[in-house]
Amino acid sequence: MSFPALVEPAAELTIDEVRRYSRHLIIPDVGMDGQKRLKNAKVLVIGAGGLGSPALLYLAAAGVGTLGIAEFDEVDESNLQRQVIHGQSDIGKPKALSAQESIAEINPLVQVVVHNERLDNDNVMEIFRGYDLIVDGTDNFATRYMVNDAAYFLGIPYVWGSIYRFDGQASVFAPTMADDAPCYRCLYPEPPPPGMVPSCAEGGVLGVLCASIGSIQVNEAIKLLVGAGDPAIGKLVIYDALELEWRKLKVRKDPNCALCGENPTVTGLIDYDAFCGAISEEAADAAADATISVVQLENLLKERAEGTRDFVLIDVREPNEYEINKIPGSLLIPKGEFLNGNALAQLPPVDSGTQVILHCKSGVRSAECLAVVKGAGYDDALHVGGGVVAWVNQIDPSQPSY
Numbered sequence: 001m002s003f004p005a006l007v008e009p010a011a012e013l014t015i016d017e018v019r020r021y022s023r024h025l026i027i028p029d030v031g032m033d034g035q036k037r038l039k040n041a042k043v044l045v046i047g048a049g050g051l052g053s054p055a056l057l058y059l060a061a062a063g064v065g066t067l068g069i070a071e072f073d074e075v076d077e078s079n080l081q082r083q084v085i086h087g088q089s090d091i092g093k094p095k096a097l098s099a100q101e102s103i104a105e106i107n108p109l110v111q112v113v114v115h116n117e118r119l120d121n122d123n124v125m126e127i128f129r130g131y132d133l134i135v136d137g138t139d140n141f142a143t144r145y146m147v148n149d150a151a152y153f154l155g156i157p158y159v160w161g162s163i164y165r166f167d168g169q170a171s172v173f174a175p176t177m178a179d180d181a182p183c184y185r186c187l188y189p190e191p192p193p194p195g196m197v198p199s200c201a202e203g204g205v206l207g208v209l210c211a212s213i214g215s216i217q218v219n220e221a222i223k224l225l226v227g228a229g230d231p232a233i234g235k236l237v238i239y240d241a242l243e244l245e246w247r248k249l250k251v252r253k254d255p256n257c258a259l260c261g262e263n264p265t266v267t268g269l270i271d272y273d274a275f276c277g278a279i280s281e282e283a284a285d286a287a288a289d290a291t292i293s294v295v296q297l298e299n300l301l302k303e304r305a306e307g308t309r310d311f312v313l314i315d316v317r318e319p320n321e322y323e324i325n326k327i328p329g330s331l332l333i334p335k336g337e338f339l340n341g342n343a344l345a346q347l348p349p350v351d352s353g354t355q356v357i358l359h360c361k362s363g364v365r366s367a368e369c370l371a372v373v374k375g376a377g378y379d380d381a382l383h384v385g386g387g388v389v390a391w392v393n394q395i396d397p398s399q400p401s402y
């Protein structure tokens with residue numbers, strides 16, 4: 001199904017622009033009219049990370065007249081494996097500014113608007129207002145639901161993408177463009193239970209997958225802006241890079257959707273952190289008075305070495321994470337073993353007097369496991385807040401982080 005172009009055409013292209021965009025101008029579906037629409041377009045990209053990098057680069061190269069960048073973070077060495085808009089000399093710089101510099105080099109005709117801040121309930125409506133289209137390149141559920149809701153309230157279509165390891169997904173959510181067009185909540189009414197879906201920082205992502213999904217997002221954005229082809233409204237694009245398989249599933253509007261359904265219950269922005277629960281209630285309860293810092297752990301490890309303390313330190317991450325860095329003296333039992341109950345047989349008996357201390361990468365998975373262990377009777381079990389990330393940052397910077 002085709003849709004009218006989102007943007008009116010600019011009055012004219014300059015001679016420089018005609019030269020620069022000549023390969024677009026000779027595509028019948030873009031042409032002079034489409035390129036003038038791109039020139040007039042205002043597109044906001046949220047996140048200048050894995051997906052945002054290729055999205056910004058190609059939107060800029062394509063001649064989108066105004067490109068907004070909403071990003072609060074700074075460039076880290078571990079970003080460079082996939083966030084190709086940043087380079088070695090950008091490490092430590094705000095990503096939004098680093099991205100702006102790259103765009104100036106790729107296409108100085110683009111006007112870049114930098115929003116060097118975290119998008120949240122306080123600023124999202126104001127920042128979104130005035131853009132024709134949004135490209136969501138973020139990596140967390142709280143932001144995704146917020147983007148979906150804010151875009152819906154303002155009637156702005158957006159292109160969503162998501163990546164994990166070798167798997168990617170993308171879709172266009174534009175409930176105000178067609179009566180039967182779904183929103184993100186129609187596809188995913190509820191966020192996954194906290195701790196169940198690891199982030200890319202926890203589970204990893206193939207760098208080049210960002211290019212595959214980010215370029216699909218740009219493709220959809222260009223189609224929407226110029227009114228070409230059949231955009232992925234009501235369609236979920238699924239890419240399996242390991243099998244080299246693309247699939248397209250139909251996504252229907254949910255009449256019971258909390259946002260765009262017949263009797264909406266979400267009528268304004270909500271507390272998205274609470275909705276997505278950074279940590280499950282059981283895990284939060286278990287960890288409430290059983291969380292130690294890495295400094296406390298270091299002291300406990302010294303006492304254990306001196307023979308004045310008895311405990312097992314268990315790393316609940318995956319074996320490939322354990323290969324990258326570890327807290328010395330830890331034993332690896334991945335979280336899945338706790339969830340299926342097998343880990344308990346590998347722990348010292350409850351009445352042995354040996355305490356159980358758990359850690360993971362950042363403290364989310366270990367809190368989930370702590371709830372299991374406490375439920376099995378290990379009342380004095382502890383977990384390490386901040387996990388191995390805090391250990392590397394505060395105790396042993398000689399180890400790599402990831």
Ligand SMILES: Nc1ncnc2c1ncn2[C@@H]1O[C@H](COP(=O)(O)OP(=O)(O)OP(=O)(O)O)[C@@H](O)[C@H]1O
Pocket residue numbers: 046047048049050051052070071072073079083095117118119120137138139140143199200201
């Ligand atoms: N609410 C938000 N406002 C602005 N930018 C956001 C928001 N939420 C996430 N982002 C940005 O979206 C980008 C997502 O990129 P990516 O998935 O590659 O993750 P990353 O945070 O850079 O990497 P990693 O999680 O592996 O350290 C990040 O740069 C992140 O800072």
